[in-house]
Amino acid sequence: MKFKMQSLENVRMRVEIACEKAGRPSHAVKILAVSKRHPANSVREACLNGQNQFGENQLQEALEKMGQLDDLPIEWHYIGTVQSNKTREIAQSFSWVQSVDRVKILQRLGRQRPRALGPLNICLQVNIDAEPQKSGVLPQELPELALSASQTEGIRLRGLMAIPQASADPAQQADSFRRVAAAYQELCGQGYTLDTLSMGMSADLEAAIAQGSTMVRIGTDIFGPRPVLL
Numbered sequence: 001m002k003f004k005m006q007s008l009e010n011v012r013m014r015v016e017i018a019c020e021k022a023g024r025p026s027h028a029v030k031i032l033a034v035s036k037r038h039p040a041n042s043v044r045e046a047c048l049n050g051q052n053q054f055g056e057n058q059l060q061e062a063l064e065k066m067g068q069l070d071d072l073p074i075e076w077h078y079i080g081t082v083q084s085n086k087t088r089e090i091a092q093s094f095s096w097v098q099s100v101d102r103v104k105i106l107q108r109l110g111r112q113r114p115r116a117l118g119p120l121n122i123c124l125q126v127n128i129d130a131e132p133q134k135s136g137v138l139p140q141e142l143p144e145l146a147l148s149a150s151q152t153e154g155i156r157l158r159g160l161m162a163i164p165q166a167s168a169d170p171a172q173q174a175d176s177f178r179r180v181a182a183a184y185q186e187l188c189g190q191g192y193t194l195d196t197l198s199m200g201m202s203a204d205l206e207a208a209i210a211q212g213s214t215m216v217r218i219g220t221d222i223f224g225p226r227p228v229l230l
């Protein structure tokens with residue numbers, strides 16, 4: 001699948017329209033291009049068209065792409081499950097980790113973050129619909145994890161990330177996003193300075209933006225369907 005500039009333009013337009021409908025400025029929502037399983041060349045093309053934040057969920061695959069793209073000003077976000085034996089390389093190679101849901105992982109990432117790089121940006125992943133197969137903490141577990149994050153050197157807590165239950169029902173979709181936003185606002189009310197509410201993907205970015213998303217993570221609608229193998 002080849003990257004098409006028009007696809008990226010379409011996503012930008014959708015974000016702009018959704019922001020307008022929600023009465024929010026369009027710069028309030030960033031686009032994270034999820035390049036997992038897409039080749040480095042597609043990332044390069046997207047970057048040359050003004051996209052500079054990319055998301056990956058497999059360490060090895062991401063490291064290979066980073067090696068091929070180190071001439072570009074890319075900010076890499078890790079959005080996959082973090083295994084504890086991978087934290088060192090993740091802390092060394094990424095600017096962000098959006099999928100943190102354990103204190104132990106937080107602490108390892110903070111300890112292993114090279115100080116010269118500045119703090120690692122972190123989003124806590126929330127399992128907002130309490131789906132057994134999904135990563136993330138339940139909303140009631142957030143205060144403890146957020147406190148731990150704020151006390152860990154080497155990391156900077158930026159906000160929350162969530163992947164709500166897939167639903168064809170717009171009301172249910174909106175309700176999931178609304179509850180993530182409420183959990184985010186609650187943390188802000190507790191004194192945390194956060195700026196990132198990462199929710200919304202190709203199929204539901206409009207619903208997420210309507211509920212206050214500040215970062216949508218878009219794979220399919222930028223790069224096309226993911227190939228099974230690279």
Ligand SMILES: *Cc1c(COP(=O)(O)O)cnc(C)c1O
Nearest residue numbers: 034079201202217218219220221
């Ligand atoms: C793959 C992935 C996405 C992108 O999903 P699309 O439906 O292809 O836009 C977003 N977030 C996470 C965490 C992902 O793993």
